[in-house]
Amino acid sequence: MDDMIFYALTSSDSNFAIDVFATRAAAEAAMRSVIEDEPAFEPLLSIVLVEPPWTTPSWADLAANLQ
DSSP states (O other): OOOOOEEEEEETTOSSEEEEESSHHHHHHHHHHHHHHOGGGGGGEEEEEEOOGGGSSOHHHHHHTOO
């Protein structure tokens, strides 16, 4: 099974993702849209690769680090 990877559009002034996308292209398009509407937000925005927890080497590690 291929690993699923997601991309989060984040802002450095928040602890939460603005939104999560299945492709980097979709995340980049969303970021461009935000910057078009609010150019002042550009320095705060970034796209972060999010690997799901089941890519952890062992299920014991996953169970011990639930988040």
